[in-house]
Amino acid sequence: MHKYLVVGGAGYIGRVCVDKLLARGDEVVIIDSLQTGREENVNKGARFYQGRMGDAEFVRSVFEKEPGIEAVFQFAGLIQVGESVKTPGKYYTNNFAEGIVLLEAMREAGVGKIIFSSTAAVFGIPQEIPITEDTEKSPINPYGESKLFFEKALLRYHEAYGLRFTVFRYFNACGSTENAHENHVPETHLIPIIMEVAEGMREELTVNGNDYNTPDGTCIRDYVHVEDLVDAHLLALKRMETEEMGYYNLGNGNGYSILEVIRAVEKVKGVKIKMKFGARREGDPDRLIASSERAKKELGWKPKFQTIESIIETIK
Numbered sequence: 057m058h059k060y061l062v063v064g065g066a067g068y069i070g071r072v073c074v075d076k077l078l079a080r081g082d083e084v085v086i087i088d089s090l091q092t093g094r095e096e097n098v099n100k101g102a103r104f105y106q107g108r109m110g111d112a113e114f115v116r117s118v119f120e121k122e123p124g125i126e127a128v129f130q131f132a133g134l135i136q137v138g139e140s141v142k143t144p145g146k147y148y149t150n151n152f153a154e155g156i157v158l159l160e161a162m163r164e165a166g167v168g169k170i171i172f173s174s175t176a177a178v179f180g181i182p183q184e185i186p187i188t189e190d191t192e193k194s195p196i197n198p199y200g201e202s203k204l205f206f207e208k209a210l211l212r213y214h215e216a217y218g219l220r221f222t223v224f225r226y227f228n229a230c231g232s233t234e235n236a237h238e239n240h241v242p243e244t245h246l247i248p249i250i251m252e253v254a255e256g257m258r259e260e261l262t263v264n265g266n267d268y269n270t271p272d273g274t275c276i277r278d279y280v281h282v283e284d285l286v287d288a289h290l291l292a293l294k295r296m297e298t299e300e301m302g303y304y305n306l307g308n309g310n311g312y313s314i315l316e317v318i319r320a321v322e323k324v325k326g327v328k329i330k331m332k333f334g335a336r337r338e339g340d341p342d343r344l345i346a347s348s349e350r351a352k353k354e355l356g357w358k359p360k361f362q363t364i365e366s367i368i369e370t371i372k
């Protein structure tokens with residue numbers, strides 16, 4: 057039996073990872089502060105420790121109580137771009153500085169592998185589409201920066217201490233599994249907001265700008281199912297037995313405009329989505345589409361959900 061620590065395991069994506077590890081017979085330890093995650097999201101089959109990854113005493117004590125952890129999945133983070141612009145210190149502290157405390161505790165405990173949830177936001181406004189792992193990283197907000205700083209720290213820990221790591225840069229994670237549903241508070245992501253309108257919990261959707269350089273004028277983004285994301289993590293864990301580091305973009309390579317996503321929800325759910333156009337949001341590029349060729353080639357990653365309709369069908 058293998059034993060893993062999932063940091064942020066009470067969140068949306070972390071929950072899916074915990075479920076998959078337990079389903080294949082692994083032992084799972086969770087650290088989560090519950091600052092955005094929820095207690096009911098904690099899988100009862102895992103051992104749960106509530107606290108911050110930046111609390112050195114606490115994290116050290118978890119490693120002491122849980123000897124034999126082979127690798128850490130690091131999903132914990134604050135994820136709102138707009139909030140990060142207004143309160144940068146909160147993001148640098150939570151996503152970067154607290155992450156370093158976790159790395160130090162791992163080093164002391166002799167845990168030598170980590171898989172990190174990074175983001176497409178590290179690329180900022182990309183100079184090329186599709187975005188590959190080698191596309192220039194130039195984040196335009198503290199959220200993206202906090203993630204890029206941590207990516208850089210991983211490389212330094214590798215050089216200094218031989219830490220093995222995998223960085224995944226997710227594009228837009230979405231979709232549901234039996235137990236995990238995207239439901240951030242506040243919700244800033246498109247698909248759950250459309251679903252709220254569909255279910256009558258929100259009156260209408262405001263589409264931010266319709267004068268982008270795209271066929272229908274709305275922004276094009278890449279949507280990837282949460283289960284496909286987590287499958288990539290499990291493949292990376294295997295690869296890390298022999299390889300020291302890896303960086304991968306995870307998207308499905310098909311861009312969809314906001315209007316296309318709205319139409320897909322209308323079609324799949326048989327509802328009409330009330331919407332209006334609002335002003336552009338600062339710093340929103342016309343399109344963000346990933347190339348995930350490297351993940352397919354090196355990890356053997358095969359995303360199961362290829363279309364936006366198939367992703368939306370999983371949301372109940």
Ligand SMILES: NC(=O)c1ccc[n+]([C@@H]2O[C@H](COP(=O)([O-])OP(=O)(O)OC[C@H]3O[C@@H](n4cnc5c(N)ncnc54)[C@H](O)[C@@H]3O)[C@@H](O)[C@H]2O)c1
Pocket residue numbers: 063064065066067068069070087088089090091092093094107108109110130131132133134135150154173174175176225226227228229230240
């Ligand atoms: N959801 C997306 O579309 C998306 C896209 C790109 C990257 N990511 C990254 O994936 C990760 C998971 O995202 P999610 O959508 O599941 O978010 P989420 O908010 O649902 O989950 C994050 C979890 O981390 C916990 N957490 C946050 N800071 C912590 C800390 N300092 N110590 C301990 N626990 C802490 C929260 O309580 C929460 O349970 C994040 O790091 C995010 O930046 C997400």
